[in-house]
Amino acid sequence: MGSPKIVLTASSTEASEFKHSVWQQMLSATIPFKYSKTFINPASMVNDSWPDGRAKYVPNGLRMVETLLLRDYGEDDVVVCYYENLDRFVGPETKVVAIHAHNPLGISYATDVYSKLGGENLMPLNAAEFLKIVNHPILAKHKPKIVVGGPGGWQLEKANRLDEFNIDYLIDGEIERVFSDLFRRILDGDPSLERIVKIPKAMQPTIDEIPVVRHRSTFGVVEITRGCGRGCQFCSPATKVGRSFPLDHIVESTRVNVSEGATEVMLTSEDMFLYEQLPNFGTNTDALERMFRAVLAVEGLETIQLTHITMAPVVKDPTVIERLTPLTVPYSHLKHDESTDPNKCITDPIIGLETGSPRLFEQFMKGKAYPYKAYQWRDVVLKGMEILNRHNWYPFNTFIIGLPGETDEDTKLSLDMLFDLRDSKGMYVPTWFVPLENTRMQKKDSAKLIEMSDLQWEFFFTCWKYNLEFYRGGTLERYKYSMGIPLYYRMLGRKLFGQGIKYPLYRLGGFPERLMRKHMYLDFSGIKRNKAGMKPFEKEIVPGFETVKGLNMVDASAMRRTADLPEPAAVAGD
Ligand code: B12
Ligand code: SF4
Incomplete structure (x- = not known):
């Protein structure tokens, strides 16, 4: 047999x-290649292949590409494999090598900035691995066309590295509707085809145009919705039309994954509560329950993992969490000592909390709190966290530091919110603002580590102090006088980022708060984490429902209009 096309x-x-660890993945997105042997278990980079050398699991987006190709070409013509097997398959008859790019240069939010904590110009492991593929000698030998696509493809355009990597085509966007034609033009070498192909929003597929993938994906990703209508300006899924997948599509995708060896699926969504949503972002708990039951009934499936949720629906109707808990928490592979579940299970959906500043919230993401208003965000977060924790949902919360125009006052408000969350259960992961291509903030400047204020450093390291305490179950004392911290500060941190990081770093290291309190905004002296969790949040949340009519998932553009915000000055009197 010749080489596949x-x-x-x-x-x-x-x-x-x-x-099943998303942490492992996120680490490889952030840890510099140089230190990867210390921080990353080499076993995590060994993926399983079938006896014929084809990959057992690859990112879901690539499985979609494969599925679309299999409509026009046979299984012999289309092979999916890992780097290690490229020279087994790529040969003289190979016309195209197509590469998935989730975070190819490691410059998505959080990623390169975390790696810069280790020194300047350090390449995250993700980037090193991507470079290995494009520099594989077999590609130079047979010179197939190199096509790259996926959610992080924009990074290659932004860094202007298409020539360096010999990339012939970069495809950016959802491809289901256009791919057959596009791929034919690539194969034919159509001279009128641009090197960078951006799929316009009008060409985004309808739900009927999205097939069930033919083979298993990494983590067993099963899309339950695609796109989000809440309209946050920094976010790329906000530019996608919102759609829910039909139940049989979801169940079939689960079956495909399980039939090829997955014991877990990751039910993927920008916000799980958008699934079959009711008008005005109303949560359809009946539909969610039905969906979970149907997925869990797939024989061979043991556990499920969630991706993103938003906080407002949790607060608006706490029975949603109450009803979904028996269908999620006991089926999670994650455990935590403080869980009240009989098997100590927890679930950890990702929630973008982003900021504690109502001003920034109003300016960049006010749809996220809907039906609540920006000035209620802190209340929504506290109340939501209390409800989630009570049901053993210990979320993975992300913040964005350095949103354009962030002032010390804004950072103090984020610190206040963080302080209020000190007894909560979950992770707090600070990321830095990165203007993603094709978003409404694409022309804004990235946050820069070198420009971080003392307060922003305090926010950053206070989050990680919480995380250490939460995950290692330790108290500050356990990390007291941890030697690595002063060493890092003296040998590297101070040179790279200035003295502003000193006390925040020492807080992370567990140094006594009373010695540092006059240098920092938050004062934790005398405060210990209450393992019983957050106290029920008594304060009344002002209803403040906006009268936004007719919003639903299909009309995501309407949401973006409502989220078109007044200038900050006009917000001040709110
Ligand atoms: C599942 C998921 C993960 C999982 C699994 C990742 C994996 N490697 O498999 C986990 C949780 C581990 C993860 C981690 C990260 N993720 Co992620 N992830 C997702 C999520 C929720 C679903 C992805 C998915 O399957 N979508 C459905 C498929 C069909 O869409 P797709 O991948 O975009 O593929 C389509 C096109 O892009 C295209 N396509 C895809 N591949 C290819 C290849 C070729 C050759 C071509 C032509 C086309 C093509 O065709 C597909 C069909 O239209 C998305 C959000 C979302 N809903 O998309 C975020 C998302 C992609 N992730 C994101 C980020 C930033 C990350 C991290 C960098 C986060 C971090 N800081 O650590 C890491 C990077 C990890 C890594 N190196 O892989 C961002 C990307 C933002 C951006 N535009 O750059 C997203 C959009 C989340 C968000 N809300 O912002 N992620
Ligand atoms: S809530 Fe905002 S940040 Fe989250 S997916 Fe929707 S638009 Fe993006």
Whole structure:
């Protein structure tokens, strides 16, 4: 048999589903390649292949590419494999090698900035792995066309590295509707085809145009919705039309994954509460319950993992969490000592909390709190967290530091919110603002580590102090006088980022708060984490429902209009 016409691949770090751990993946997105042997278990980068050398699991987006190709080409013509097997498949007859890019240069939010904590110009492991693929000698030998696509493809355009990597085509956006034609033009070398193809919003597929993937994906990703109508200006899924997948599509995708060896699926959404949503972002708990039951009934499936949710629906109707808990928490592979579940299970959906500043919230993301208003965000977060924790939902919360125009006052408000959350259960992961291509903030400047204020450093390291305490179950005392921290500060941190990081770093290291309190905004002296969790939040949340009519998922553009915000000055009197 000759070499296949089309070979699809993804880097080992992006394909990895080691121990079902999204942490492992996120680490490889952030840890510098130079230190990867210390921080990353090498076993996590070894992915399983079938006996014929094809990959067992790769990122879901690449499985979609494969599925679309299999409509026009046979299984012999389309092979999906890992880096290690490229030279087994790529040969003289191979016309195209297509590469998935989730975070190819490691410059998505959080990623390169975290790696810069270790020194300047350090390349995250994700980038090193991507580079290995494009520099593979077999590609130079047979010179197939190199096509790259996926959610992080924009990074290659932004960094202007298409020539360097010999990339012939970069495809940016949802491809289901256009791919057959596009791919034919690529194969034919159509001279009128641009090198960078951006799929316009009008060409985004309807739900009927999105097929069930043919083979198993990394983490067993099963899309339950695509797109989000809440309209946050920094966010790329906000530019996608909102759609819910039909139940049989979801169940079939689950079956495909399980039939090829997955014991867990990741039910993927920008916000799980958008699934079959009711008008005005109303949560359809009946539909969610039905969906979970149907997925859990798939024989061979043991556990499920969630991706994103938003906080407002949790607060608006706490029975949603109450009803979904028996269908999620006991089926999670995650455990925590403080869980009240009989098997100590917890679930950890990702929630973008972003900021504690109502001003920034109003300016950049007010749809996220709907039906609540920006000035209620802190209340919504506290109340929501209390409800979630009570049901053993310990979320993975993300913040954005350095939103354009962030002032010390804004950062103090984020610190206040963080302080209020000190007894909550979950992770707090600070990321830095990165203007993603094709978003409404694409022309804004990235946050820069070197420009971080003392307060922003305090926010950053206070989050990680919480995380250490939460995950290691330790108290501050356990980390007291941890030697690594002063060493890092003296040898590297101070030189790279200035003295502003000193006390926040020492807080992370567990140094006594009373010695540092006059140098920092938050004062934790005498405060210990209450393991019983957050106290029920008594304060009344002002209803403040906006009268936004006719919003629903299909009309995401309407939401963006309502989220078109007044200038900050006009907000001040709110
Ligand atoms: C599942 C998921 C994960 C999982 C699994 C990742 C994996 N490697 O498999 C986890 C949780 C581990 C993860 C981690 C990260 N993720 Co992620 N992830 C997702 C999520 C929720 C679903 C992805 C998915 O399957 N979508 C459905 C498929 C069909 O869409 P797709 O991948 O975009 O593919 C389509 C096109 O892009 C295209 N396509 C895809 N591949 C290819 C290849 C070729 C050759 C071509 C032509 C086309 C093509 O065709 C597909 C069909 O239209 C998305 C949000 C979302 N809903 O998309 C975020 C998302 C993609 N992730 C994101 C980010 C930032 C990350 C991290 C960098 C976060 C971090 N700081 O650590 C890491 C990077 C990890 C890594 N190196 O892989 C961002 C990307 C933002 C951006 N525009 O750059 C998103 C959009 C989340 C968000 N709300 O902002 N992620
Ligand atoms: S709530 Fe905002 S940040 Fe989250 S997916 Fe929707 S638009 Fe993006």
